[in-house]
Amino acid sequence: MIILKTNNELKLMREANRIAAIILSEIEGKIKPGVSTYELDKWAEDRILSLNAKPGFKGYHSGSRIYPATLCTSINHEVVHGIPTKERLLREGDIIGVDVGVIYKGYYGDGAYTYAVGKVSPEVEDLMKTCKGALDVGIKQAKKGNRVTDISIAIDKYVRPRGYEIVRDLTGHGIGRDLHEEPQILNYNDGKKGQKLKVNMTLAIEPMITNGTYKVRTLNDNWTVVTDDGSLSAHYEHTVAITGNGPEILTRL
Ligand code: MF3
Numbered sequence: 001m002i003i004l005k006t007n008n009e010l011k012l013m014r015e016a017n018r019i020a021a022i023i024l025s026e027i028e029g030k031i032k033p034g035v036s037t038y039e040l041d042k043w044a045e046d047r048i049l050s051l052n053a054k055p056g057f058k059g060y061h062s063g064s065r066i067y068p069a070t071l072c073t074s075i076n077h078e079v080v081h082g083i084p085t086k087e088r089l090l091r092e093g094d095i096i097g098v099d100v101g102v103i104y105k106g107y108y109g110d111g112a113y114t115y116a117v118g119k120v121s122p123e124v125e126d127l128m129k130t131c132k133g134a135l136d137v138g139i140k141q142a143k144k145g146n147r148v149t150d151i152s153i154a155i156d157k158y159v160r161p162r163g164y165e166i167v168r169d170l171t172g173h174g175i176g177r178d179l180h181e182e183p184q185i186l187n188y189n190d191g192k193k194g195q196k197l198k199v200n201m202t203l204a205i206e207p208m209i210t211n212g213t214y215k216v217r218t219l220n221d222n223w224t225v226v227t228d229d230g231s232l233s234a235h236y237e238h239t240v241a242i243t244g245n246g247p248e249i250l251t252r253l
């Protein structure tokens with residue numbers, strides 16, 4: 001069942017997601033060669049606490065796994081769920097996906113952005129631009145009367161002609177009191193017809209694309225998802241509410 005939010009719940013979700021957006025905006029200036037992903041994580045945790053919220057991923061249970069950090073920091077061929085460590089230093093030319101979750105008054109905020117570390121090649125810039133564009137076309141479909149799968153189809157149609165593959169093993173999701181609620185939002189067209197979208201649904205839309213294969217695997221740390229062929233991956237995520245006037249992006253300043 002897809003949980004519709006009351007207008008008061010939407011207010012709380014706006015605040016939770018605004019805090020996620022603050023983290024993604026402020027962290028940009030900290031992404032430089034030589035910085036460890038642990039330093040980014042520590043900064044993000046302190047900053048979220050200073051905004052009267054709590055990290056949403058730290059301690060999050062997924063089956064028998066518990067996520068240990070505030071951020072997911074996924075570098076180059078890492079798609080999502082990279083765990084920050086003191087040993088992992090950013091290098092010139094890397095790309096890093098930063099995913100942040102927060103809880104504010106019982107409601108989740110969730111957003112992600114892929115940043116270049118220093119200068120990257122035009123090819124890598126195009127990968128990032130295409131993933132961001134895919135998120136934008138997906139969000140445009142998040143309106144009442146459409147179906148969940150209209151989001152999936154729009155992303156698929158945008159990405160594939162541009163020569164990239166779409167990761168299939170991970171999806172977007174409904175969000176609210178739980179980080180992951182119904183519906184699942186595929187980033188590709190599986191040919192099925194999804195549920196109708198209604199006003200006051202809240203969705204986290206998050207395409208993940210690669211410049212190689214769509215196939216991914218999980219490392220021995222049980223979290224880090226990498227491309228099977230070592231190709232590069234980008235990931236962007238916004239949480240949006242469906243309003244009477246179309247999609248409202250909640251992960252914004
Ligand atoms: N944005 C991701 C998601 O919605 C991050 C989850 S990390 C986890 O699935 F640790 F919380 F699982």
Ligand code: CO
Nearest residue numbers: 110204206237
């Ligand atoms: Co998410």
